[in-house]
Amino acid sequence: MPLPLPRSMVLSPISFHLPAPMDPYVAGGTTRHSGRPDWVLLHNSARISGHRNSTTAGCHTMEGRPIEVSFWLVDPPGVSYFSVHCPGLSKDFQGEPYVHCAEAALVLFSVTFLPVPGRRSIQHFVYRAGPGAPSLDLIPDPDKIRRGDRYGLLPCGDDTDHYAVVFLDRNFIAYDKPWRFNAHVFLSATRSWSSKVPLSCLSEDDQALLLKHGTCKPPIMVGATSLGWVDLFRGILLLSDVLGDCPVVKYIQLPASRVCHMNKRGFPYTAKQYCCDVSSCRDNSLIKFVEMEFNEPDRRNRGGQGWRAIMWDTTVISDGWSQRFRVDVDNISVDRSYSGLLPQLWNGETRELELKRLILYTPTLSVHDDNLLYVMAKMNSEDDKAWVITVDMKREAVEAIAPYSTRGRKLTSWHSPCTFPEYLDPATPGIMWPCTLGDLCGGLCSANAVDSRLVQGNW
Template sequence: MAPPTVSLWIPPPLPESDGNATASGLVLLDRWCYIANLVNDTTAEGTTSTGVRIQVTFRAARPPLVSHFCVHCPGLDFLNAVPKVITTDADLILLCVPVYPTIGHGRDWDYFVYSLRARRLDLIPNPNPTCLCDPATVLLSREDEDGASWYAVAALDATFPVYHGRSALVRRDFYLYLYKSNSSEGWISKVMSLSDLVRDRLIPLPDTVEDRLYHETDKSIAIGGEGGTVAWVDLWRGILFCDVLSDCPVLHDVPLPVPARGNWNRLLVELDPFIFRDVTISRNRDSIKYIETESWSPRDEQPNTAPASYTEWVRNKSRKLRVFRDGWKATTWTMTIPVDFDDSHPLENCWHRHHSGIDVKDVTLQLDASNACPSNLLDMLCCSNTTEMLKGLQMACPIISMDDDIVYLISTIEPRHMDKFEVVLAIDVSKGVLRGLAELDAQKDFIFKDDIVSSDICWYLSKVTGTVEPSKRTAKQHNMGHGIKPTKQELGEPSAVHVKN
């Protein structure tokens, strides 16, 4: 039997609301939408560029369960590609929907901004002939002085490096593409230059990967503030910060911490860095959070000759290290926002180690009613040695929480006498505790793919007897980072939105 086409993915059932399903505001969101006619009080309708009616519905679940969107559009054929989530900010989601069967050019996609609170679906102009790079595209939720809401979409694209003579690298140039919903200009573009190439000095690349670009965006983060600060993250080496709404936007380069020893060889084979790294912004928008996981062993094959530091390893022509895999560990870092770009403050000192590293052997099982995993997974955990089970798992794609020390990791489990399946594990890295476990949709393949992202789409909303109400404290704090004034609902008036999963 041939595998089903993507349009035949069946939306998985989600548990009924327990009154606190999304109270924290944070959800794990599947990038790829389901094609289904499921309606609840989050459903919004719009029209594609080809004049076809389209319907979008959000279905929320408490992590580690994964939330998702459903798209219903009988006039479109989704056999070759499906709608996907590009980026999120506040209660806004940027969706990309294929509207032509070829899917070969940027004009074959429609871009929609979905608003949960307003239940709106806005079609924005196609940036054609520019093709937006999904990881380098960011959405900014804004409000003007009169209280009118608007948003901006910004995307970064690298150009060729600029040399002096034949070999002296002078600078790197980038294109900024910007669309503002409150402007009639449509998409505009600007050239930005970066001359202080900090990461080449602090985190040089091995000779074997010197053809890698100076910056390759793996994800984009909306920080907000008056200038509309954006962080474009290259998970190998650094972050480019920019106030995209300023008249003359400027790029600032901040390197990431030096790679962990267990990941040096991964540079040589150029694995996708999202497999073992993640960067996000904290709940109150006052810090950037970074995590790195690594396959870990206390010994190298040749401990007496192993390089003492990353720079020495690169200098020694990137000699390959053989690391005996004996579990994994995770290290987290934080950076205070806003970043001080004054020349007197070395950028390599921006990062502060938050946790020195949680080793898998220190992780214990501690589930409670709010984080309990399904009974079949719980039975499996209780009947096994948790440490040995976790040690044997290949953890991938860490997703660091915005509001606490929880890290979500994806793995494959193949219990005895059972079929293999993929799971999301919620681990508190500050306490070394496994808080929860959830099975992923068996119709899809999530391992080693960047298909699950964190979102604060429910930040303003808390479920009270099935009614979505704003969370007064967090909504006000969150809005400060977006230049948004509190709405009437955030000041205490209940919302009429009722979510039914």
């Protein structure tokens, strides 16, 4: 009789249930898109499901077993999901498949299987949304890889059919010696890995910061040929000219005047993702940074306090960061129509909705050169329900709100901003969600049609 699996290897029942879509605009949003969104907030963890739609693509695992991936998309601030299906292997997953990074038309994710003789436990795949029909590629393992290495993705110039998968290996030599780097690059055109030794352009200050640099989010693509590994408390380790013969390593420090979230020993006292985010805009090589400043940072998780959001931007060739917006929560207007979703925000004396009553988590910047900030929030830290809120920093107003279930999920590193939906063939039909409403809708419903009724309580 086989031994029971360890608890850590048993998938939660949540993993096998695609969540009902939540329409973020039922309460008066102003930016509902028609048809497919051009970018999404994609949940990093997959669901295990055989449902298919027009985004579905498949290939084979290293052992020759079929595997499929599908995406279930809604406009931000709604949360989009992806699902993975391996016929006959639904009980062989060790944890949920996970997105490592996404750039342009590409999404890189990994699948971890239970250890079995003759089967590779961790396997990586790249989904390409277009042009043409979506496709899925198995990525062969490189000759050398270290646990914890962060993968990056880079389209190969104007050749939308090909891409590069990159990870940057850094080695500490000594305190008086510069770091040693190795860039390992997989090219889809040749289906092979190669290694390069980048030229280091790090100052003494950069070297000192690099000693404590901890990558805490997927690498960002900067311009057409650079990737950045981000430490939200210190800076961006930038690998320029990735596809050239001699890549260059640089360091972009974060704004010097930013809020300090460090203790006396120089280490963060709260999760980095709870108060900062970095994003890049590929079209103009713009890098954006946002931080949340709380009146009482040591009780940030209690809510009911003042805070400010400060947005900065820079480019690789700029001398430093420019402050773009500074918005105080007391000045952010919330339309009264949102009282149906969050009546707890209502102040009977001022007869206004107060955003500062919420507990804030994980601010997120979009991948476009816009003024929008997305914030995960809760009314109570023990609640299973959270809300993703769009704040227009320029207008100082809430633009949209979408519900999100946190049951069984961590609030750090929960999502990836992705642009791949804009590369899907526009001739394909709209994205359809599998519906749990049974005979009420015949089994399938469009996201907007289903959820406007679910949220309003008509079903």
